[in-house]
Amino acid sequence: MHHFLSSRIRAMAESATLAMHSLTQSLQAQGHHICDLTLGEPNFITPYSIQEAAKQAIDTGKYFSYPPVAGYKDLREAIAKKLKHENKIVCEPNQIIVSTGAKQSLSNLFFCLLDPGDEIIVFTPYWVSYASNIELAGGKCVFIKGSKERHYEPTSEQLEQAITPKTKAIIYSSPSNPSGLVLSKESLLGIAEVLERHPHVLVIADEIYEYIHFTEGLTSIGSIDKIKDRVVTVNGFSKGYAMTGWRVGYLAAPLWLAKACEKIQGQLTSATCSIAQRAALAAFDVEPKIIQEMRDTYRRRRDLAIKYIQHMPGITCNIPLGAFYLFPDISHYFGHTDGKVVIKNADDFCMYLLQEAKVSTVSGTGFGNPHCIRISYATSDEVIREGMERIQKALQKLYPTTSA
Ligand code: PMP
Ligand code: GLU
Secondary structure (H helix, E strand, O other): OHHHOOHHHHHOOOOHHHHHHHHHHHHHHOOOOOEEOOOOOOOOOOOHHHHHHHHHHHHHOOOOOOOOOOOOHHHHHHHHHHHHHHHOOOOOHHHEEEEOOHHHHHHHHHHHHOOOOOEEEEEEOOOHHHHHHHHHOOOEEEEEEOOOOOOOOOOHHHHHHHOOOOEEEEEEEOOOOOOOOOOOHHHHHHHHHHHHOOOOOEEEEEOOOOOOEOOOOOOOHHHOOOOHHHEEEEEEOOOOOOOHHHOOEEEEOOHHHHHHHHHHHHHHOOOOOHHHHHHHHHHOOOOHHHHHHHHHHHHHHHHHHHHHHHOOOOOEOOOOOEOOEEOOEOHHHOOEEOOOOEEOOHHHHHHHHHHHHOEEOEEHHHHOOOOEEEEEOOOOHHHHHHHHHHHHHHHHOOEEHHHO
16 A cells, blocks of 8 residues: 555655654553653643633634734734744744744745755754755755854854755754754854855754753844845744643744745645643743743753763763754674674664663754764753663673674
8 A cells, every 4th residue: 555655755765853752652552661762852741821822712712713814913913022032033024934843934935945956045954854855845955064062053164065056945953952052143143254145045943942052142143234135044933941742833934934834724624723822822931930940940950960970981972062962972782792682773772771771761863863862851950860870781782793
């Protein structure tokens, strides 16, 4: 029956994060005690005031019809206000398109921008869904690899060299999933300076982790004068407000592109859920201290997880400045064995951890770096501690095949 499927879907890779998470869940359902360090999903509950807003929206009985495709007017106005005050991005509410999560905003963009063969420059390592969704839309990814020494931050020279007449855009997430890199104002100015020479290139800035960073402050590239008219900012409520299940994201784009995204969304999905939109509107009134507390907890968990990693022989890891992942280089263990399996790559390493240590992580392969694995610390301290201790023990069983 496989032949019924389009070549498009057959060529598409499954989301590595979701695949590993669902494998974990099925093993848990079979009674295995797995420490799940796969998914980038806050383990907090959505703030109470947001929950209340959703209940009230239901009680009014006013929000049971299709909302406008681009989102409720008051929500788009509130997003435009937030972008202006917090990110120094100036845009009108009609430049904002609310969607079913940042993931949809990104897919909308790729379908609106890409003709076959058009290129998007992807800062690597990248979030798993960028590459597959760019390719699904007919585009070609041009990866620029940052080095471990620079915490995976690409240089201006690399960017300059990657641009061709077919380049439509560059894309990155900052704070980055998976590396935790936060692009500084200086780096962003460097990017802007390069792109000033290439007026045919847009920027897609994925700022979904903007509230989860451990630095003095963030700069949005959409606030930089030189290129602000060519920047699309993608964001959403999933991470900062612990609202992954509500499915509300948005983009702010030049009007011509916002209109195109509205058109495609009108054909593909329509607006996101009315009640979820009313809840998202209430997020703007959440006390900053609640967001701060979540951020402080992530910081503590990062420090906890990194302390373990730094004591693991052969493993190197940058200290992430944002998001909630570690992205350690585990390539030292390639060619190692426990006497039963030989670890040849990051996928094997993850499978070894799952089978031997009962800890699930995600291979770096899907993120464009096959030397690394991703460990999510968006989970409880207990799971982090237990998971890390199990990994330590599993590593002790490995030895090089040459001495086997
Ligand atoms: N961008 C990045 C970098 C992510 O890690 C995620 C994962 N949730 C998304 C976008 C998608 O977020 P959403 O839940 O809003 O679809
Ligand atoms: N973005 C999260 C992650 O990277 C959630 C999973 C997904 O949407 O792919 O784990």
